[in-house]
Amino acid sequence: xxxxxxxxxxxxxxxxxxxxxxxxxxxxxxxxxxxxxxxxxxxxxxxxxxxxxxxxxxxxxxxxxxxxxxxxxxxxxxxxxxxxxxxxxxxxxxxxxxxxxxxxxxxxxxxxxxxxxxxxxxxxxxxxxxxxxxxxxxxxxxxxxxxxxxxxxxxxxxxxxxxxxxxxxxxxxxxxxxxxxxxxxxxxxxxxxxxxxxxxxxxxxxxxxxxxxxxxxxxxxxxxxxxxxxxxxxxxxxxxxxxxxxxxxxxxxxxxxxxxxxxxxxxxxxxxxxxxxxxxxxxxxxxxxxxxxxxxxxxxxxxx
Amino acid sequence: xxxxxxxxxxxxxxxxxxxxxxxxxxxxxxxxxxxxxxxxxxxxxxxxxxxxxxxxxxxxxxxxxxxxxxxxxxxxxxxxxxxxxxxxxxxxxxxxxxxxxxxxxxxxxxxxxxxxxxxxxxxxxxxxxxxxxxxxxxxxxxxxxxxxxxxxxxxxxxxxxxxxxxxxxxxxxxxxxxxxxxxxxxxxxxxxxxxxxxxxxxxxxxxxxxxxxxxxxxxxxxxxxxxxxxxxxxxxxxxxxxxxxxxxxxxxxxxxxxxxxxxxxxxxxxxxxxxxxxxxxxxxxxxxxxxxxxxxxxxxxxxx
Numbered sequence: 001x002x003x004x005x006x007x008x009x010x011x012x013x014x015x016x017x018x019x020x021x022x023x024x025x026x027x028x029x030x031x032x033x034x035x036x037x038x039x040x041x042x043x044x045x046x047x048x049x050x051x052x053x054x055x056x057x058x059x060x061x062x063x064x065x066x067x068x069x070x071x072x073x074x075x076x077x078x079x080x081x082x083x084x085x086x087x088x089x090x091x092x093x094x095x096x097x098x099x100x101x102x103x104x105x106x107x108x109x110x111x112x113x114x115x116x117x118x119x120x121x122x123x124x125x126x127x128x129x130x131x132x133x134x135x136x137x138x139x140x141x142x143x144x145x146x147x148x149x150x151x152x153x154x155x156x157x158x159x160x161x162x163x164x165x166x167x168x169x170x171x172x173x174x175x176x177x178x179x180x181x182x183x184x185x186x187x188x189x190x191x192x193x194x195x196x197x198x199x200x201x202x203x204x205x206x207x208x209x210x211x212x213x214x215x216x217x218x219x220x221x222x223x224x225x226x227x228x229x230x231x232x233x234x235x236x237x238x239x240x241x242x243x244x245x246x247x248x249x250x251x252x253x254x255x256x257x258x259x260x261x262x263x264x265x266x267x268x269x270x271x272x273x274x275x276x277x278x279x280x281x282x283x284x285x286x287x288x289x290x291x292x293x294x295x296x297x298x299x300x301x302x303x304x
Numbered sequence: 305x306x307x308x309x310x311x312x313x314x315x316x317x318x319x320x321x322x323x324x325x326x327x328x329x330x331x332x333x334x335x336x337x338x339x340x341x342x343x344x345x346x347x348x349x350x351x352x353x354x355x356x357x358x359x360x361x362x363x364x365x366x367x368x369x370x371x372x373x374x375x376x377x378x379x380x381x382x383x384x385x386x387x388x389x390x391x392x393x394x395x396x397x398x399x400x401x402x403x404x405x406x407x408x409x410x411x412x413x414x415x416x417x418x419x420x421x422x423x424x425x426x427x428x429x430x431x432x433x434x435x436x437x438x439x440x441x442x443x444x445x446x447x448x449x450x451x452x453x454x455x456x457x458x459x460x461x462x463x464x465x466x467x468x469x470x471x472x473x474x475x476x477x478x479x480x481x482x483x484x485x486x487x488x489x490x491x492x493x494x495x496x497x498x499x500x501x502x503x504x505x506x507x508x509x510x511x512x513x514x515x516x517x518x519x520x521x522x523x524x525x526x527x528x529x530x531x532x533x534x535x536x537x538x539x540x541x542x543x544x545x546x547x548x549x550x551x552x553x554x555x556x557x558x559x560x561x562x563x564x565x566x567x568x569x570x571x572x573x574x575x576x577x578x579x580x581x582x583x584x585x586x587x588x589x590x591x592x593x594x595x596x597x598x599x600x601x602x603x604x605x606x607x608x
Contacts, residue, residue, distance in 0.1 A: 014385055016348045022378075040378040041345040044320045066381040066411045070374075074326075074344040077370040081318055099410050106403050107370045 004029050004154055004206035004304040006229065009045035011270035011296035013235050013249075014067040020272060021045050021298055022067045023212065025231070026056070027152055030133050035059040036150055036210050042071035043078050049299060053079060054086075058129060060136060061092035062212060063122065063147035064099070073103050076115055084113040091128055091136070093146060094119040122148035125223055139223050141214035143248045149212065151223060154205035165198050206304040209264070212271045215245065216254040221262045228304040230264040231296065233271035237281045240273070252282035256289035270296035308333050308458055308510035308608040310533065313349035315574035315600035317539050317553075318371040324576060325349050325602055326371045327516065329535070330360070331456055334437050339363040340454055340514050346375035347382050353603060357383060358390075362433060364440060365396035366516060367426065367451035368403070377407050380419055388417040395432055395440070397450060398423040426452035429527055443527050445518035447552045453516065455527060458509035469502050510608040513568070516575045519549065520558040525566045533608040534568040535600065537575035541585045544577070556586035560593035574600035 005028040012020025022039025026046065033056040035042075046053070061069050072090070079088065090096065097117035104115065120128045120138055123146065129136040132155070139149035158180040166176070171185055179185060185193045209224040212233035224230055234252035236244040244251050250258075252269050259267035267290050272279050279295050286293040294302070309332040316324025326343025330350065337360040339346075350357070365373050376394070383392065394400065401421035408419065424432045424442055427450065433440040436459070443453035462484040470480070475489055483489060489497045513528040516537035528534055538556035540548040548555050554562075556573050563571035571594050576583050583599050590597040598606070 015382060016351050016378075018348075018352045021348065040375065041348055044322075044325070044345055047320050048322045064411070066378055070378045070381075070411075071344065074320075074370055074374045077374075078319060095410065099407060102406065103403060106399070107368070107374075 004208065004228075006208060006231065006268075006302040006304060007049055007051065008270070008296045008298060008300045008302070009042055009049065010039050010298060011272060012067075013233075013271050013273050014065065015274040017274045019278075020274075022071070023062075023271060024071065025210070026051055027208065029154065029206075031055060032057070032131075032133060034134075034136070034152070037062055037068040037212075038071040038075060039067045040070040040074075043075045045298065046075075053082060054084070057086060057089060059088070059090045060129075060150050061090065061096060062141075062149060062210070063143060063145055064093060064095055065145065065213070068213075069096070069100075072100055073107065076100075076104055077108055079113065080108050080111055087114045087116050089116050089118060089129075091118045091120055093122055093148075120148065122146040137223075139209065139211060139220050141211060141220065142217040143213045143215065147213055149214065149220065149224075150210045151227070152206075152208045152210070154207070156205050157202035159199035159202050162198055162200060165193075169193055169198075171198070208304045211258075213248070214250060215248040216250050216258070218258070218261065221258060224258075224262045224264065226263055226265075228265045229268060229302055230259050230262065230266070231268045231270055232258055234269035234279075234282050234286065235271050235273045237276065238285050240275070252279075252286040253289055256286035256293060259286075259290040259293070265292065266302075267293040268296050268302055269293060308512065308532075310512060310535070310572075310606040310608060311353055311355065312574070312600045312602060312604045312606070313346055313353065314343050314602060315576060316371075317575050317577050318369065319578040321578045323582075324578075326375070327366075327575060328375065329514070330355055331512065333458065333510075335359060336361070336435075336437060338438075338440070338456070341366055341372040341516075342375040342379060343371045344374040344378075347379045349602065350379075357386060358388070361390060361393060363392070363394045364433075364454050365394065365400060366445075366453060366514070367447060367449055368397060368399055369449065369517070372517075373400070373404075376404055377411065380404075380408055381412055383417065384412050384415055391418045391420050393420050393422060393433075395422045395424055397426055397452075424452065426450040441527075443513065443515060443524050445515060445524065446521040447517045447519065451517055453518065453524065453528075454514045455531070456510075456512045456514070458511070460509050461506035463503035463506050466502055466504060469497075473497055473502075475502075512608045515562075517552070518554060519552040520554050520562070522562070522565065525562060528562075528566045528568065530567050530569075531608075532569045533572060533606055534563050534566065534570070535572045535574055536562055538573035538583075538586050538590065539575050539577045541580065542589050544579070556583075556590040557593055560590035560597060563590075563594040563597070569596065570606075571597040572600050572606055573597060 009024040010021030024042040232255035235249035313328040314325030536559035539553035
């Protein structure tokens, strides 16, 4: 399946509730898994969602508050117990290595694999990771500590070959890569078959933005312009706007204002304060500004 | 309520499953809470069981494997967010302080309260904590790293006053403490009313032993002799005895052999390996040796 999936493992804010786990989500693309944030309990939710540890190689940590990274030691230990051998790459701010490595050295003796920390600068908007399937760039956010969101962009896909046309013109397999790359085809009789008759355009690549934790910040708008899905923190309701400002968080409606200004397709609200018995108030406030809004929830899978 | 409650927050072993959380339990006595072990996710389970953070002042950590202590940073952070001011006492082996304090210093800036680490020697059987309600002693266990169980003994209670007899003899309130302490009473007429007519004996104090993680070790038998409830790890079934020996864990039947030899009242099995889809096999194997055995489970409350 070639869809771009966002699996919500946890979407509560720092105080635990009986309804939400702490921040973590897993993007699934071409059967590879990419984790964003790793709050306490992430490994439990990972198992509960029946994701496969061996497909996870990259973890991106938005900022160094405990509710976004205290699940790392347990996850790293578990992968060790499972006998993992492949490197695990953790992308985070420079302090992460200093903070977590002593813990790993103490608790994970005889590691079967390596954890490689890659530093990034949360104040810059730059590509920090790239593989065959996607690129990940940082989105500078505005929070009490340096914080970065992540823009995950699927790479442009090759157009689809139209099987019947290939058969009809007896095009040899050796020519397929060139045709996927845009080339026309000349038959033995010298007839030119234009590429547009041999292929149909690929599905546009998915673009997903994760923005948490952050105060309302219009600076992110040009970076996330037109993404398919925007996950934006929505810690508070309008009634608690003063508290949002004080703690450098956003209200649901502010998230919607960003979604609207950036002309995204869909907005997903998350990082809910423990004070709301349910998040309907947040959803309603956001929808007055940006109708295509949904609430994140543990176990939910969003298709970008 | 004067009962001695053991609340099971988590009873799985190191690998997470969808069925069990990691090791932690909370003893409730006279509305005070005492935590034993604090695996990842403990604060979530604590909330889920509707326990009250402000009643928790003492945490005992059996050994420094991640599945027994990786919940500490998150719990400590949460108490800080809640604005706690009372000291929190953590009883653990000396390394615990060195390992967790740097993490707290980084993540819990501006702490509203103090976390005080108390070292204990896991190789000794000695009292490490005492208050008006109970004493806690260490039980040296046999594991891959130094590990100690805990014996929690309620202090002897005063006998109950028989209200009608006090009224009948018009005994002044000032005499009650002495009578509770065992004194007889002389009426104004010089008649001696013996103490046994004025009081009925107190309920015997509860005794509870927590033994995890440990290989089969007969050395603990005299220490836990006759406890009301023994929680003993039962990581493996008989079929996996070789694996139990190799990893310094116990089988369920070995736990039952300890329970029988120590003449405890009830055995609670816990610390289950992830390999069993359910623990009926463990329960059955234990019951062949010690019938009054139950399985721990998340959310279960056991009365000692």
